[in-house]
Amino acid sequence: MSVPLDQIPAPHDAPQRTLVDQLVQWGRRRIDERVFRPGMRMPSIRKLALDKGVSRFTVVEAYERLVAHGYLDSRRGSGFFVRERASAGSNAAPAQGASAEREPVENTIDVVWLLRNMLHTSTPAKGPGLGYLPGNWLDGELITNALRSMSRQSGAQLLGFGTPQGFLPLRQQLQTRLEELEIGASVQQIVLVSGITQGIDLIARLYVKPGDTVIVGDPAWFQMFGRFVSQGARLVGMPYTPDGPDLDALEAMVATWRPKMLVINSVLQNPTGTSLTAAQAFRILQLAQTYDFIVVEDDIYGDLCPPGYPATRLASLDQLKRVIFLGSFSKTLAANLRVGYIAAPLDVAKALTDQKMLVGMTTPELNERVLYKVLTEGHYRRHVERLRGRLDSVRDKTTRMLEKTGFRLFLTPSAGMFLWADTGVDSDALAAAAHEAGFLLTPGSLFSPHQSPTTWMRFNIANCGDPTLPAMLAGHLEKAGRRGG
Incomplete structure (x- = not known):
């Protein structure tokens, strides 16, 4: 359901705006927020007039103003399209054909619209595209x-810079956790960071030079x-099957591109939910040895994987030699x-620590001390067990809802928080329509x-509880000419 123009808020004490003014503001905001991204076709004049309850003349006038302001291009016989602007980054259309899926990427990746709108979502139930669990689950x-x-300890210990590698007691605790995963690491091999994002940043700074190839999942x-692109890397996408990464395709890629590194989720991969078998992990390490590349293993979803789940971590086989x-x-x-933390070969850990100091000296020890207390006071394991149980309780319900809507699931994992679904329609258009209805969805193109462009989309099963979500999804499919089962 579209937002009526008279419900678009005006600045305080602003003069009364005409319908054209309101529609222009609506279009600018949607483009600035990346709901409508460069190259996308705007809603047709007829459709937008019906959605907003205005005349076609009003829509034409608003679109023409957006053209004049540099937001849109008018293409005779085709409609109005979002213009490529310097502030929007590069979003050049990919090459056509199956072979284009194997070519490296050299343009700037634009995900700002999603990151910005993540913070604008009113409730987690209206955020199936969010990448985290609802606050009331935590x-x-x-x-x-x-x-x-x-607070009962002396505050003097919090007044210094901290240590470059991070709070030592926490690193000792992480050493124990890694041993439980059958990964041997000394405390000197562990570097604390401000989450996975900073860890990837430090690794990219240390290893990737302009022109280097990095293999990532497609999707990932x-x-x-x-x-990686900002570091000058060429990205090559490794395809996935319901059984995990396509290792025959990976072998062809590494033989062709001779990559510097491969980045992978071994356990509960985002967004497909797949996990590596021991045989797959062994073959990846064989390829890494043969073609001399580094493997970066992101285990951010590992704690959502229950004991005994069929999954193998590369680092448990490699013991931090190449991983x-x-x-x-x-x-x-x-x-x-x-x-977050990085566990690496000793020389790599030292080099990453140097990079960390160059970028931001140390990470906040206050956060590290809080995490140390949480991990050592004995309640974290039970908390994680409860999270797994809650995810189990909604997985089947969300699966049935998506399938009834008419979506086809890539697979239904028995753990984790994501489902990867084929919507059968352009998922960018579906995400834009959902935004208008107050929902945040994550299109598969990202x-x-x-x-x-793709019909695939990721759903967070913990955030699909809004009762109006199925009708919103089904309504868009119906408009697009598809109906659910």
Whole structure:
């Protein structure tokens, strides 16, 4: 359902705006927020007039003003399209054909619209595209109790810079956790960072030079794409099957491109939900040895994987010889508790620590001390078990809802928080329509290093509880000429 023009807020004490003014403001805001991205076709004049309850003349006038202001291009016989502007970054259309899916990416990746709108979502239930769990699923008392415990200690210990590698007791605790995953690491091999994003940034700064090839999943976590591209890397996308990464395709890629590194989720991959088998992990390490590339293993979803789940971590086989292992607690504790870690060969850990000091000296020890208290006071494991249970309780319901709507699932994992679904329609258009109805969806194009148009979309099963969501999805399919089962 579209937002009526008379409900678009005006600045305080602003003069009365005409319908054209309101429609222009609506269009500018949607373009600035990346709801309508460069190259996308704007709604037709007829459709927008019906949606907004205005005349076609009003829509034409508003579109013409947006053309004059540099927001749109008018293409005779085709309609109005969002103009490529310097502030919007590069979004060149990908090459056509299947072979284009294997070509490296050299343009700037634009995911700002999603990151910005993540913060504007009113409730998690209206954010199926969010990448984190609802706040009411998490345990704020774990954080509160840790802070309360710290408040009884001397504040003098919090006044310094901290140590470059991070709070030593926490690194010792992480060493124990890694041993439970059958990964051997000394405390000197562990570097604390402000989440996975900073870890990827430090690794990119250390290893990637302009022209180097980095292999990433296609689909995969989109935020890292821009980081590698800004470092001058060429991105090559490794396709996925319901059984995991397509390793025959990977072998062809590494033989052709001779990459510097491969970045991968081994456990509960984002967004497909797949996990590596022991045989797959062994073959990846064989390729890394043969073609001499580094493997960066992102285990951010590892704690959502129950004991005995069929998944193999590369670092447990490699023992940090060629694998750099990353972990974080942002998905299970709090999105703003920015504490992650890198486990790496000793010389690499030292080099990463140097990079960390050059970028920002040290990470906040206060956060690291809070996490240490949470991990050592004995309640974290039970908290994670409860999270797994809650995810299990909504997975089947969300699966049935999506399938009834008419979506086809890539697979239905028995753990984790994401479902990867084929909507059968352009997922960029679906995300834009959902935004108008107050929902935040994540189009599948963002998960491809090419940002290629796609019908796939990621759903967070914890954030699909709004009762109006199925009708909104079904309504868009009906408008697009598809109906659910």
